[in-house]
Amino acid sequence: ESVLTLSPGTLSLSPGERATLSCRASQSVSSTYLAWYQQKPGQAPRLLFYGASSRATGIPDRFSGSVSGTDFTLTISRLEPEDFAVYYCQQYGSSPLYTFGQGTKLEIK
Amino acid sequence: QVQLQESGPVLVKPSGTLSLTCVVSGGSISTKNWWSWVRQPPGEGLEWIGEILHTGSTNYNPSLKSRVTISVDKSKNQISLQMTSVTAADTATYYCARSGPCVLEYWGQGSLVTVSS
Numbered sequence: 001e002s003v004l005t006l007s008p009g010t011l012s013l014s015p016g017e018r019a020t021l022s023c024r025a026s027q028s029v030s031s032t033y034l035a036w037y038q039q040k041p042g043q044a045p046r047l048l049f050y051g052a053s054s055r056a057t058g059i060p061d062r063f064s065g066s067v068s069g070t071d072f073t074l075t076i077s078r079l080e081p082e083d084f085a086v087y088y089c090q091q092y093g094s095s096p097l098y099t100f101g102q103g104t105k106l107e108i109k
Numbered sequence: 110q111v112q113l114q115e116s117g118p119v120l121v122k123p124s125g126t127l128s129l130t131c132v133v134s135g136g137s138i139s140t141k142n143w144w145s146w147v148r149q150p151p152g153e154g155l156e157w158i159g160e161i162l163h164t165g166s167t168n169y170n171p172s173l174k175s176r177v178t179i180s181v182d183k184s185k186n187q188i189s190l191q192m193t194s195v196t197a198a199d200t201a202t203y204y205c206a207r208s209g210p211c212v213l214e215y216w217g218q219g220s221l222v223t224v225s226s
Contacts, residue, residue, distance in 0.1 A: 032211065033211050035211070035212040035213075037213075043218075044204055044206075044216035044217065044218055044219050045155065045204075045213070045216060046216075047212055047213065047214055050211065050212045051211075056214075088154065088155060090155075090212070090213070092211040092212070093211070095171060096157055096169075096170040096171060096172070097157065097160070097168055097170075098145070098147075098157035098208075098213065099157065100154055100155040100156070100157070101154075102154045103154050103155075
C-alpha cells in the first residue's frame with residue numbers, strides 16, 4: 001500500500017501570507033490520480049484539485065497545485081480567513097482504491 | 110447539482126450492525142459514476158470504505174471487506190452501508206460521496222455514528 005505523507009502536520013500563518021503544503025507518496029503516483037481536499041470543522045471535505053493541478057469548480061485561483069516526482073504541493077498564494085482548515089491529499093488506484101494523507105492543519109497565527 | 114444525504118441510527122451497540130443510507134438527489138444514481146462510503150473518526154483522518162456502481166458491482170477496502178456490505182436501490186436512488194461486528198473503533202462520521210473519476214467529487218454532510226453500550 002502506497003502511503004501519503006503530508007507536511008507539515010500543522011502550519012501557523014497569518015492572513016495575506018503564502019501557504020505551501022507538501023504531500024509525498026511512498027510509491028510512484030501518477031499526477032492523474034492525485035487530488036486535494038479542504039475540510040472545515042463540522043463540514044464534509046471539499047474537492048480542491050484533481051489531476052494534481054486542475055482546480056475543481058468554484059476554487060479560487062489563489063489556490064494552485066503542482067508536482068515534482070513523487071512530491072505534490074498545494075500552494076495558497078495569499079491566505080484569506082476562510083482558507084484556515086485541514087487539507088488532505090488523496091491518491092487513487094492502489095489497494096485500497098482511495099487513500100488519504102493524514103492531513104495538514106492550517107491555523108491562524 | 111447532485112446532493113447526497115446520509116441517515117441512520119446515531120448509536121449502535123458493540124458487536125452490533127451499523128446501517129446507513131445515502132439518498133441521492135439532483136441526479137440519477139444510474140450513471141457511470143461510482144458511489145462511495147468514507148469514514149472519519151473524531152479528530153482523525155479519512156478512510157475509504159468502499160464503492161458501488163448502479164449495476165451492483167462493488168470495490169471494498171481490504172481492511173474492512175470482511176465486515177462491510179454496500180448495496181444500491183435504484184428505485185429509491187440510494188445506496189446503503191452495512192458494517193457488522195462493530196466496536197468502539199468504528200465510531201466515526203460516515204460520509205457518502207460520488208466518485209469519479211479518481212476523486213470524490215460530491216459529498217454528503219455526514220452522519221456521526223457512535224458505538225457504545
